[in-house]
Amino acid sequence: MKGYIGEFEELVLLTIASLGDDAYGVSIKQDIEKRSNRTISIGALHSTITRLEDKDYLKSWLGQPTQERGGRRKRFYELTHQGKVALHHIKDLRDELWKLSKAQLSLAK
Amino acid sequence: MKSKSNVRPPNLADRLFEWYCENASIEDLHGDMEELFYSNIESMPLWKAKLKYWQQVMSLMCSYAVKKRKMKSVYHTYSHTSINYSMISSYLKIAIRTLLRNKGYSFINITGLSIGLACCMLIILYTKDEVSYDHFHENGKGIYQLTCDRVETNGHSKKFAIAAMVQGPAFAKEIPEIESYVRTKTQPTTIKKGEQIFNDNILWADDNFFSFFSFPLISGNPKAVLSEIHSLVITPDAAQKYFGNEEAIGKSIEIQVDGSFETFIVTGIAKQSPENSTIKFRLILPFKYLEEIHPDNGWHWVSFQTYFLLNPGANPEDAKLKMVKVYETQAKTEIDEMRSMGYGDRFIWGLQPFVGMHLNTEYEGVPDASDPIYSYVLLGIASFILVIACINFINISIAQSLSRSKEIGVRKVIGSQRIQLVVQFLGESFLLCIISFVVAFVIARLSLPIFNELASKELDLSYLLDANLVIGLGGLVLATSMISGFYPALILSGFSPVKSLYGRPSFAGKNVLAKTLVVVQFSLSIILIISTLFIHEQFTFLTEKNLGYNDKNLLEITVDKAIRDKTISRALKSAFSNVQGVEIVAPKNVGKFQRPIKASGKEFPATYEHVDEDYVTTLQIPIVAGRNFSKEYTADSVSSVLVNQAFVKEVGWTDPIGKTIDYMDIPGWGNRKLTVVGVIKDYHFDSLKEN
Numbered sequence: 001m002k003g004y005i006g007e008f009e010e011l012v013l014l015t016i017a018s019l020g021d022d023a024y025g026v027s028i029k030q031d032i033e034k035r036s037n038r039t040i041s042i043g044a045l046h047s048t049i050t051r052l053e054d055k056d057y058l059k060s061w062l063g064q065p066t067q068e069r070g071g072r073r074k075r076f077y078e079l080t081h082q083g084k085v086a087l088h089h090i091k092d093l094r095d096e097l098w099k100l101s102k103a104q105l106s107l108a109k
Numbered sequence: 110m111k112s113k114s115n116v117r118p119p120n121l122a123d124r125l126f127e128w129y130c131e132n133a134s135i136e137d138l139h140g141d142m143e144e145l146f147y148s149n150i151e152s153m154p155l156w157k158a159k160l161k162y163w164q165q166v167m168s169l170m171c172s173y174a175v176k177k178r179k180m181k182s183v184y185h186t187y188s189h190t191s192i193n194y195s196m197i198s199s200y201l202k203i204a205i206r207t208l209l210r211n212k213g214y215s216f217i218n219i220t221g222l223s224i225g226l227a228c229c230m231l232i233i234l235y236t237k238d239e240v241s242y243d244h245f246h247e248n249g250k251g252i253y254q255l256t257c258d259r260v261e262t263n264g265h266s267k268k269f270a271i272a273a274m275v276q277g278p279a280f281a282k283e284i285p286e287i288e289s290y291v292r293t294k295t296q297p298t299t300i301k302k303g304e305q306i307f308n309d310n311i312l313w314a315d316d317n318f319f320s321f322f323s324f325p326l327i328s329g330n331p332k333a334v335l336s337e338i339h340s341l342v343i344t345p346d347a348a349q350k351y352f353g354n355e356e357a358i359g360k361s362i363e364i365q366v367d368g369s370f371e372t373f374i375v376t377g378i379a380k381q382s383p384e385n386s387t388i389k390f391r392l393i394l395p396f397k398y399l400e401e402i403h404p405d406n407g408w409h410w411v412s413f414q415t416y417f418l419l420n421p422g423a424n425p426e427d428a429k430l431k432m433v434k435v436y437e438t439q440a441k442t443e444i445d446e447m448r449s450m451g452y453g454d455r456f457i458w459g460l461q462p463f464v465g466m467h468l469n470t471e472y473e474g475v476p477d478a479s480d481p482i483y484s485y486v487l488l489g490i491a492s493f494i495l496v497i498a499c500i501n502f503i504n505i506s507i508a509q510s511l512s513r514s515k516e517i518g519v520r521k522v523i524g525s526q527r528i529q530l531v532v533q534f535l536g537e538s539f540l541l542c543i544i545s546f547v548v549a550f551v552i553a554r555l556s557l558p559i560f561n562e563l564a565s566k567e568l569d570l571s572y573l574l575d576a577n578l579v580i581g582l583g584g585l586v587l588a589t590s591m592i593s594g595f596y597p598a599l600i601l602s603g604f605s606p607v608k609s610l611y612g613r614p615s616f617a618g619k620n621v622l623a624k625t626l627v628v629v630q631f632s633l634s635i636i637l638i639i640s641t642l643f644i645h646e647q648f649t650f651l652t653e654k655n656l657g658y659n660d661k662n663l664l665e666i667t668v669d670k671a672i673r674d675k676t677i678s679r680a681l682k683s684a685f686s687n688v689q690g691v692e693i694v695a696p697k698n699v700g701k702f703q704r705p706i707k708a709s710g711k712e713f714p715a716t717y718e719h720v721d722e723d724y725v726t727t728l729q730i731p732i733v734a735g736r737n738f739s740k741e742y743t744a745d746s747v748s749s750v751l752v753n754q755a756f757v758k759e760v761g762w763t764d765p766i767g768k769t770i771d772y773m774d775i776p777g778w779g780n781r782k783l784t785v786v787g788v789i790k791d792y793h794f795d796s797l798k799e800n
Contacts, residue, residue, distance in 0.1 A: 025141035026144045029141075029145070030148075041165070041168040042142065042165045042168055043169045043170075043174070044168065046138060046169065047173035050174040050178075054177075069140035069141075069143045070139075072140030073137060074137055
């Protein structure tokens with residue numbers, strides 16, 4: 001089913017979007033961990049990123065080597081157009097569902 | 110805060126990760142882990158950060174991310190170290206194209222290498238056969254052959270590997286170290302089957318022959334086949350000759366012993382003795398028979414091979430010491446008798462190990478014993494030829510390298526690693542060696558009959574199919590390809606791509622090693638050529654040396670029966686004289702014998718021959734003084750002698766004619782005084798190898 005994205009995938013995509021020019025492995029990991037208050041393994045994160053690349057939701061490029069990280073380059077990620085469309089789809093779906101279920105989901109007693 | 114420079118992520122984890130990811134592009138992942146590690150050590154103890162690092166390595170190694178990247182890397186342009194199929198097929202294609210493009214060079218290379226390898230194969234066959242002689246006997250290590258060292262009064266010694274009849278039983282009885290003995294004697298004889306007459310070699314052997322040595326019997330009981338005095342054991346080959354396809358056991362043939370035919374009955378069939386056996390046989394007869402017809406208690410008339418089996422762990426030196434004692438007590442009367450006759454030779458009995466005896470030429474009387482020097486010389490020549498071929502290969506490869514520098518340059522620009530080029534060139538030399546090996550095998554196969562004739566052996570290429578030899582030959586091919594391919598591979602792969610593509614690699618002119626190799630190659634070739642010429646000269650000397658007599662158109666026939674019987678030799682002489690084309694016939698005794706003589710007060714050993722009046726004429730030996738034997742002088746047949754110039758010189762006569770030799774003991778002739786009737790010119794009666 002093309003266009004389907006899971007919860008974690010959505011989280012990764014949105015985080016990459018929010019990080020802008022600075023979206024690479026460590027920054028994505030730390031951002032997600034900070035916001036969602038959970039630890040994620042680096043293997044799981046990179047697996048997800050790789051899957052998202054397979055689905056053409058992400059594109060990447062290698063940065064310039066720096067003194068940090070033993071001179072190893074960072075790989076930066078950016079959303080593709082399809083990625084953005086997929087995010088919009090899921091958001092539209094959610095919004096619609098939220099609208100329909102306003103009364104039941106109210107936290108006020 | 111800890112300084113970043115002295116805290117590093119766990120090295121082992123790094124290495125594990127890099128090894129696992131092979132050549133996949135994982136630089137960013139690795140960087141991520143390191144960045145996390147350094148941010149972790151700000152907030153937690155080092156050991157925990159290291160543990161986390163390990164966890165990250167594990168989690169990444171199991172992740173889809175690395176798996177995917179590894180899959181991609183197979184098609185990665187920069188993938189090195191892992192040798193893949195398409196690369197190998199490219200190497201092979203290039204190697205074959207290079208071979209075909211330089212047909213001349215390839216031809217020289219392959220010919221050189223295959224001749225070298227073929228020589229090696231043949232010589233390995235030869236040496237393997239030489240070294241393996243007599244190794245197949247189960248008791249081999251415990252078997253010793255009795256040797257006889259005859260020391261003459263003047264200090265000269267003659268060494269034989271034979272003994273008289275008595276030593277075997279006498280020593281075995283008296284010396285506890287000796288478990289058992291076997292005596293043998295080979296003899297050519299005449300055999301009668303019905304009306305048909307054959308010539309064959311027989312072997313007399315004691316009845317424990319088949320349990321002492323490991324010669325298997327096809328039929329018959331090893332312990333009993335030779336126990337009957339008229340029994341006979343034959344090989345399948347001999348059985349075929351005498352009985353055709355009929356069952357041979359129980360059949361009889363007549364064998365001539367001492368002039369009369371005796372009937373022997375086949376009691377066993379023995380497997381053909383192996384090619385690498387000192388003892389070879391076709392017909393084996395019981396030694397007991399020989400003992401019965403010629404009983405001999407003498408210790409000094411040596412003519413039989415005697416083998417002893419020592420007890421396990423017995424020291425042959427101890428046995429030797431005891432042998433001296435036994436000899437001195439049992440042969441006392443004989444020794445005294447000999448001394449009283451003025452015969453002062455001393456006999457020293459010894460033991461030589463049976464295994465390895467083949468390569469010991471110290472003692473006379475070991476059939477086809479050969480000097481190990483031949484094996485060494487041949488091995489030397491084979492390695493020379495192979496080294497020359499290898500050097501040839503190296504030089505040609507280096508010379509060709511100029512034309513290949515572009516290929517190397519392009520390969521390097523595309524991203525070939527040096528190790529890949531080394532592998533490529535080694536592979537090429539390996540390919541060449543394999544081709545040469547196949548050619549060498551064919552050459553060896555084709556030249557084997559000629560080689561066998563030269564080496565008087567019956568070798569077969571199937572001998573090469575011995576597990577050790579197969580490994581050895583594989584090693585030889587591998588070593589040859591490594592030696593010949595390694596240096597070029599190292600040099601060629603070292604070309605700088607820029608130099609090889611834009612300029613000309615300038616190494617060929619000034620390379621010291623290449624020059625050295627050429628010098629070595631030429632020296633080796635010249636050494637070989639000189640040695641060949643030298644050996645050729647030797648052979649020419651042996652075949653064309655003036656022997657002091659005319660050896661052209663001279664024919665020698667040995668007639669066993671005539672040795673003992675003068676009437677037969679006379680009858681043969683007149684019969685042969687009537688054959689068309691025969692000019693002159695002269696009988697002579699077989700062999701040459703040395704006996705002590707006394708003349709004009711001097712005593713020394715001299716070699717004698719029994720001849721008649723035609724001998725000197727037949728061999729065209731010039732008579733210097735006096736006359737030849739003649740039928741007109743009746744005394745000639747009993748008391749005349751011809752001597753040579755060397756004899757006259759030794760005694761110191763000035764006018765030898767009419768002088769007497771006071772004492773000369775000839776077996777079967779008695780001790781006589783002889784009158785010199787003539788002096789003949791010196792001629793060679795011994796091998797030119799002797800002095």
